[in-house]
Every structure is written in C-alpha cells, then in structure tokens.
Amino acid sequence: MVKKILKVTGIVLGIIVVLAAGFFLKAYISVESRRSTHYNVVTQPITINHDSATLALGARLVKAKGCTECHDNDLGGKIFVDDAALAHLIAPNLTKGKGGLAPDHNVEDWILALKHGIRRDEKPLLFMPSHEFTFLSEQDMGAIIAYCVNLPKVDREFPEGNTLGPLGYILTDMDKLPLFPAEMIDHNRKLVKEVKAEVSVEYGKYLSTSCQGCHRENMKGGEPVAPGFPVVADISSTGNAGKWSDEQFIETLRTGKTPEGKILKPEEMPWTMAKEFTDTELKALHLYLNSL
C-alpha cells in the first residue's frame, strides 16, 4: 500500500516537473526570439538646439523623467535590477567615457533609443521605458538629447551584461513585465512639436505619461507593479489626491509625505523624480488628475 502511494506520488511529481520544464522552455524560446527581433525603423529627424535654455531644460528633464533614477545621478550607469530569480539588468553608461556609448554614437541613435526603444544594432532595448518617452514633444526630447550628448565622461564598465532569471522569462511571457517597450510603440507616429507649459488639462495629461506605468492609464492604480511592492494608490478625483488643494499636492510630491500623514518611499513611489516638476507642471497634473 505504502509502496503504491509512493509510486503514485512519484508519477504525479514527475508530471509536475515535466510540465514546469515545458512551461519554462516555452517562455524561454518565445522571450529569446522577441529579444533577437530586428526592428527596421526610419527615425524622424528632430531639431537639436544647444542654447543655454535648452540645456537647462534637458538637465531638469533627465531628473524629472527618471533617467537619473536608473542610469545613476551622473548618467554613468548602474545595475538597477539585481535579482537572481527575476533579472540582472544594467542601465548603461550614457556618457562617452570607458564602458559608455561608442565614440560614433550619434543623435539618430539617441532618437532610436528614446522614441523607439531600439538599440543601434536594431534589437529592442530591455526595460528602458521608451513606451513613455515616445510621447515626449520634439522640444523636450531634443532638450534631453542636447544635454546628454554633452555629458562629462564617466568611466564605469559593466562586463557582466544583462541576463534574465526563470521568473523573468515566465513573467515576460505572461505579459506581466514590460521587458520589450519597442513592442508597445507605434513606430510611425510623429512627435508633437511642443506642448505649451501652462496650467491646463492638456499639459497635465502630457505630463501624466510618467505616472501611467504604475498608476495605470485611468490613474486609479491597482495591483502592485512587481512582487513585493505596495498596491498602487488611486490618484484620480476619486482618490485622496482628489480632496487635496494644489498646495497639498505639490507639498506631497516634493516631500514624500501626504496630508494624511503617509510617508511615500522613493523606491516605491518615485517622488524624488516628481519633485523636479515645476509648480506649473504639478498644478497642471493635479488639474488633469481631478478631471478623471
């Protein structure tokens, strides 16, 4: 009897192992094939000005759009995910120092990365949120590029390269991890020239692209963005922020402390990025969120 139970248990376990291996293999093959897809896109030329106002705008945008959160404060790159189960991902050195961009890396390559989520070898960039940056205006994207092509050299090398763990393959295959932003982008869409910086719903909507990845398109939040993260708050008119004054909204995003006394951790809710927004931008954002 005991022998029979053991035998049945053995068979059941065997089937589970085979199924799990099959499931993983399917995910592995599909993700690797997506990873090696070649994208052949024609980049839209954009005007790059190098005047001091443009460079100052670029310097602020690399913080406000989160570039420095992933690529480090000096944009010299850092390992930004290091989890054996999930992935080992490097946000590369964006300067032309050792370990950085190739000496002939040019403006077109920058547009390819920011607007299309594609590397100069035509393969998709992993996890680089280009599906958000693709909505930048020509003016803002131009300012970011103008600032970045002039970055002081930083020598920082990452010999290890990017790797995915088993959970990384499975979550990507289930579309639970935005590993390939290039797949989410309309590569033929033209950039808008400029969005007027004023307290308007339109400007607020434009800025809210930075919040969508976590708070969702309707800004009502929901499920945590990754295992181990908190539930994402509702920041539309029906959430707490709907009851706050503009001053309270601004204060929250500058200090990470809400009027209700909640402390927002920058690694979960990146207010260190949002604090770079101007008063006009935060008021426009609040106006837009309250319109939802």
Ligand code: HEC
């Ligand atoms: C969520 C983290 C994250 C943020 C935010 C982010 N990046 Fe990246 N970026 C990455 C990762 C990861 C890669 C490398 C992807 C790869 O190697 O497949 C990358 C790659 C790049 C590349 C391509 C470099 C090359 O090798 O061709 C450029 C250019 C770039 N990022 C610029 C920016 C700029 C500018 C911003 C802000 C507007 C930004 N990134 C924001 C994670 C990020």
Ligand code: HEC
């Ligand atoms: C990386 C994911 C992420 C991004 C990007 C993000 N948020 Fe959040 N946000 C969160 C999470 C998670 C919470 C809930 C934190 C908690 O409960 O501790 C939160 C909470 C908030 C709160 C507090 C709400 C309350 O009721 O207490 C506000 C306000 C807020 N976010 C505004 C924004 C705005 C504006 C943007 C865009 C500029 C933004 N967030 C971008 C993840 C994010």
